[in-house]
Amino acid sequence: MLENTIAEIGPLDESAMTAARQLQERLTKPAGSLGALEDLSVRLAGLAGMCPPPLPTPAAVAIFAGDHGVHAQRVTPWPQEVTAQMVGNFLAGGAVVNAFARQAGASVAVVDVGVANPLPGLDSDDEGGDGTPRLVSAAVRRGTRDMTVTAALTRDEARAAVEVGIRIAGDLIDAGAGILLTGDMGIANTTPAAALIAAFTGVDAAEATGRGTGVDDPTYQHKIEVVRSALRRHTPDPADPLGVLATVGGLEHAALTGLVLGAAARRVPVLLDGVIAVSAALAAAAFAPDAVGAMVAGHRSAEPGATIALRRLGLDPLIDLGLRLGEGTGALLALPVVTGAVRVLHEVATFDSAGVAEK
């Protein structure tokens, strides 16, 4: 499934992009006055292969939840059971991602790709209905291994997690989604994200590692050493993204890689959330460079590694407000900007049609 998905990913359609650029020039506004929204609308036309591209609606958030063996290295003060508890909070509609999804009219699917602790009293594959989030049980294993001791995942496990993401992308798009939003939950998951970013970009562990939920100075220094130690142990090869995901990644990171690849293969835009998402996006770009064409950077996480990854991907984020929550919250805040950028091509009058003089 992974190889077939990669094979389906192609470049943006130049003629649709040219048509979008020409349409932008005829709309009743000074040329270029919508700034980054104009460029975004052109790229989404290229992705869809038509001008205007379809409005990116309905929107579907996929939150991949997983746990991390490296949690044993005390890289965070939060107990591991919070991952399962927050899955419960998502399914009860009580988290920030739920509030933002209700506001944006987006659906939420929570995908257990490897939570270590039992989920509290939940029916798996609950259909949800009435706007409540849906749980998809797709655990590859109950948390990764400690990457400072051994590979976090086998190659087969990493592949299985990527294919969970590909399958979820396909299911959401088959159900009508016009845009996918990345979400994540996993106590300690900024540690493998930092390792992935260092592995794919070549920056030092100290540059790629941030404070996650806000750890204190000693924990932060220790976290950098943990990332450095894992990289030294495995020396992951950035040309082998499956190997990188297996040795220093996480189950939700691998699944998000698959979600991005699956969206790109179907030529549906995928709106990236924070540092977990962009670390997975680096893996997706390593599998298929053209996948970047389907990516929209929702926001700039406060995590320093996010900025490094975005620069490598060549993506400018739409929102930059110091968020570092994850869950898909930053992507949801950016969603109206993406929709607005496309809506302009659908709804705004031209100088001719509106009888407005040009300069």
Place this chain on the structure above:
Amino acid sequence: MLENTIAEIGPLDESAMTAARQLQERLTKPAGSLGALEDLSVRLAGLAGMCPPPLPTPAAVAIFAGDHGVHAQRVTPWPQEVTAQMVGNFLAGGAVVNAFARQAGASVAVVDVGVANPLPGLDSDDEGGDGTPRLVSAAVRRGTRDMTVTAALTRDEARAAVEVGIRIAGDLIDAGAGILLTGDMGIANTTPAAALIAAFTGVDAAEATGRGTGVDDPTYQHKIEVVRSALRRHTPDPADPLGVLATVGGLEHAALTGLVLGAAARRVPVLLDGVIAVSAALAAAAFAPDAVGAMVAGHRSAEPGATIALRRLGLDPLIDLGLRLGEGTGALLALPVVTGAVRVLHEVATFDSAGVAEK
């Protein structure tokens, strides 16, 4: 009316802000992880005097349209009749502001505070209905005078325009608006905006002046000289905001000043659009420094003067995407961020209520 409005503007409520800070700490997310949204939610609690503050909905955009005598100095290649034509476009629903307002569920009122040319075949004070924009006829005069030759407005005219804005704010809030968004239309209006910003902040005309709709180098240099010449002629006193608005301002700038003051007096947030809005916000802050508490900076306009004004006001913009269209478009893009910031305080579970462990 102006003096009474100023007298009603007071400081933020410290106890509501403390309550909002304490609530943010108990919600199921790492402390501080919503970045600027947390600070915004605290400030809006202080403005409303309650925690949580009301959701800022419904939203109402007020687009003030006016013309400018300084247009005769060839500061822009666009003909003056475009102001009236774009008012027609707004009322027909064909402009970018209309597309964004439909998406955000915001109402649009277009206020003719001084358009020079006849509006094309429109009934004044049309009620609109069914979501189409409403026209309010409130012209103080049919465009300002050329500020390089004489004062743009008399003090009485400037006051009348400010009071149009105050009245509109009151009308929209009486009709139920939970947040006001600033909009503007007026060919050449970045020229008086630059003069206002230079007058209120003391920066040089060259720093405050931008390319507006995107003028070429010779026009840009000439525009700077026009701003400089107007400032030299009138030497406006920043401690006399009515005098500044009269000598180097515009009718829509003055009306926006009134809209901001009117919102602040009613303790309703006002979401600022671009450079025209922030130049008016400087005037509002000069009338009543506490009015800044009601202001939310929607976005950072590409106009350099906007950044100077925002810095002076101490406001960080929510969106920074190189927009320079005006109309209220940047404010509308930021509206979901503001609503989301408040929604968190209403809807997100606490650690206790959700049974989530803390670190």
